[in-house]
Amino acid sequence: MKRVLLASLILSGFALSGEFTLKKPPESLKKYYPPQSEKFEFLNNMHTMSTAFYAVQLNINDGNWEKATQWAKKLVETYKKTAEMVPEWKKYFDFKKAEAYLKAVESKNVDSVIKASQELGKTCAKCHQDNEIAVKIYYRFPNFSEIKIEDPVEFMEYELEDFMVKLTRSLQALNVYLSQNQPDKVQEHGMNFVERARAVKEMCSKCHTDKRDVEAITGKDYDQALNTLEELLNAEKPDFNKIKQITAKVTLTCYTCHNVHYIPSKIKSAFSK
Ligand code: HEC
Ligand code: HEC
Ligand code: HEC
Missing domain, CATH: 1.20.120 (Four Helix Bundle (Hemerythrin (Met), subunit A))
Known part of the structure; x- marks a missing residue:
């Protein structure tokens, strides 16, 4: 016993x-x-x-x-x-x-x-x-505040946090103009979002040497979704419903990546303040 x-x-x-x-x-x-x-x-x-x-x-x-x-x-x-x-x-x-x-x-x-x-x-x-x-x-845990991203829209280098805000603003603007039914603005902000969402991938290799890590979150599906979104935005008569669907798919990736990196990154940066 x-x-x-x-x-x-x-x-x-x-x-x-x-x-x-x-x-x-x-x-x-x-x-x-x-x-x-x-x-x-x-x-x-x-x-x-x-x-x-x-x-x-x-x-x-x-x-x-x-x-x-x-x-x-x-x-x-x-x-x-x-x-x-x-x-x-x-x-x-x-x-x-x-x-x-x-x-x-x-x-x-x-x-x-x-x-x-x-x-x-x-x-x-x-x-x-x-x-x-x-x-x-x-x-x-590595320091995300040292990560910089080249913004493909403004051609300026931003810290990750600021870049994330830019990325989100493009996404929100896209959604706003979709709901207001303004195709020109949808196209402009939609394309900014696509370019910024592609640029997100650049930072992965600053920490990950194994391609499989990058593929696991921002892999072929992600690239494919962004390519489809680009095609839809550039169509003569953009299909708003399809644009909404594919955008929702892209934003799932944001959450997946945040689930892994966001919380430790935020806590770590709070310690340094
Ligand atoms: C590396 C994977 C990764 C991907 C992919 C990613 N993010 Fe982030 N995001 C982060 C990290 C890490 C932070 C925290 C940065 C910090 O320390 O402030 C963050 C922060 C944010 C913030 C908060 C910014 C602030 O004010 O502090 C927003 C909003 C955001 N991301 C939106 C998005 C959106 C929208 C997408 C998808 C289109 C996305 N993110 C994709 C990693 C990612
Ligand atoms: C004064 C603080 C302190 C004391 C006392 C202490 N630890 Fe820890 N322990 C830590 C910290 C801090 C970590 C996290 C370290 C890390 O992950 O790098 C840790 C982590 C661990 C881990 C997890 C290691 C891992 O790989 O994540 C084990 C197991 C552990 N301690 C065992 C013990 C045992 C057994 C004792 C007592 C005999 C003990 N510790 C006493 C502070 C302490
Ligand atoms: C500042 C460094 C940093 C950046 C930038 C970064 N990661 Fe990570 N990532 C980590 C750390 C740390 C972990 C926890 C596991 C570890 O220690 O390897 C992790 C974990 C992961 C995991 C979980 C699987 C694993 O290997 O543990 C995936 C998948 C991943 N990252 C993908 C990405 C993608 C995709 C990007 C770019 C969009 C990215 N990461 C950007 C540091 C980073």
Whole structure:
């Protein structure tokens, strides 16, 4: 029975509660992430601790207390080293709880191990609750505010955010003139939209080296939809219904791309302000 208990009680990962805030992570972490370091020292310690936690559990279940103790030592050692890496976060670490955990494993008493791992695990969970998401976005997601796009309509270079607004304005103007039944304006703003929507693709290769990533969102279907829209706009008597249908198809792509990139990008830029 105890074995099952141990397996289910030792912490795994973390859970965010109903409400949480994202705080800009401390600068001292910078040393352990690109571009300053490609080694991800801080993240690697997390993996070491998590693996050690589980290794203790596995070995206790196997009755191998000697190995369990070795892993517990490794966990405590890494825990202490990690505390030194980010001075701003000292308060999250509880060395007494770490020592108590090691003692519990050394004592070969399963009940004490369960209790002590929960106690130690809570210190991990508290820090994760407060910081994990923010760190993942701040240090591991690229900076979209450095991305510039050449606007094919105004022949000017814009930051991504401003370009997105231009793109949206073209789309809105197209919709407005469609509803007002003004074919000339539909044609003008529709073509601006097509050109801007094509230019969106230029930025992908600034981050993605694998063509399949680009194809997954702005692939052949996207190109084809924009070509069709262009043909419809240039027709002698533009078919407004077809234009609306194909435009709706193109805008689905906007959402797909936003689902992947928009949220982290917005959070990251909020940290830099
Ligand atoms: C890379 C994939 C991508 C595609 C495709 C894309 N967007 Fe965006 N869009 C973004 C990102 C990233 C941001 C956030 C930029 C920032 O940090 O402000 C954004 C921001 C926006 C914004 C908010 C701008 C602001 O004021 O902050 C609008 C509006 C927008 N996009 C509209 C569109 C429309 C309309 C389309 C399709 C025609 C589209 N986007 C296609 C990635 C994309
Ligand atoms: C002082 C804060 C802090 C403490 C204490 C802490 N962590 Fe973390 N942990 C983090 C942060 C920040 C991340 C996100 C790092 C990243 O994704 O680059 C993280 C991520 C992780 C991850 C996910 C790694 C991944 O690949 O996404 C694991 C697993 C983990 N921690 C295990 C632990 C364990 C086990 C403990 C306790 C023994 C612990 N952590 C204690 C801050 C902490
Ligand atoms: C500023 C950098 C940046 C730009 C620009 C960018 N992406 Fe991404 N994209 C990312 C990151 C980061 C991820 C998360 C996965 C990762 O780390 O590779 C991602 C994920 C994706 C994914 C999910 C699949 C995967 O490989 O993880 C697709 C598909 C994708 N991007 C397509 C696009 C397309 C299409 C464009 C251009 C319209 C684009 N991206 C522009 C950085 C970028």
